[in-house]
């Protein structure tokens with residue numbers, strides 16, 4: 001069985017808001033460093049082209065992100081201060097908050113809104129659209145995105161160091177037998193692998209068991 005092997009410098013697994021922000025920021029840092037060195041504003045060597053990839057199990061970036069959300073824009077502002085001008089898909093800013101007690105026929109308004117429920121200054125977004133937009137910004141910054149690439153297992157070297165991810169085989173029947181359109185998963189190797197699978201990621205689970213990462217730590221809730 002011929003398995004494709006792809007070499008990257010940095011591999012992000014999962015195209016959620018966390019990883020896309022990380023990939024975008026890294027691409028910008030590399031570009032900024034190379035430009036500063038070329039202009040003589042910074043000592044050191046240029047990094048050249050750093051290949052940054054994001055793999056996503058969904059058919060498109062954002063397709064597995066289903067939540068509508070109230071978004072505190074603090075982190076997005078730090079990442080991209082002009083996110084509004086750059087067309088971030090924001091449905092509406094939150095202008096008013098109410099805390100209501102609902103009966104069968106009435107809504108009784110509380111004179112106070114508990115602080116954790118105050119969303120003034122935040123935005124109502126579709127996280128699916130926002131993530132797709134972040135994906136476009138990543139690609140414009142030179143990040144390579146592979147949709148429909150589910151990370152299936154971690155790859156290790158002889159010293160047990162993570163060296164990338166093997167993606168899942170395609171074209172298997174229900175019993176796991178190859179169909180005529182069978183395609184073995186690819187090995188994506190990288191110097192650095194970042195797992196951003198969201199909560200309860202399958203690769204995080206494998207890694208946690210193998211390297212005993214949860215020993216002495218609180219379980220995920």
Ligand SMILES: Cc1cc2nc3c(=O)[nH]c(=O)nc-3n(C[C@H](O)[C@H](O)[C@H](O)COP(=O)(O)OP(=O)(O)OC[C@H]3O[C@@H](n4cnc5c(N)ncnc54)[C@H](O)[C@@H]3O)c2cc1C
Nearest residue numbers: 014015016017018019056057064067069070150151197198
């Ligand atoms: C119902 C609900 C409502 C929420 N409401 C709000 C809200 O109002 N405001 C707010 O700020 N937050 C809200 N959140 C939380 C918010 O959605 C998360 O904090 C945020 O999405 C986490 O981002 P992430 O990038 O870490 O992970 P995720 O958004 O979970 O993204 C992970 C991505 O990785 C992909 N992936 C996972 N495993 C693999 C793999 N092995 N290989 C390839 N790809 C993989 C997934 O398909 C997904 O695209 C809500 C969450 C839920 C579930």
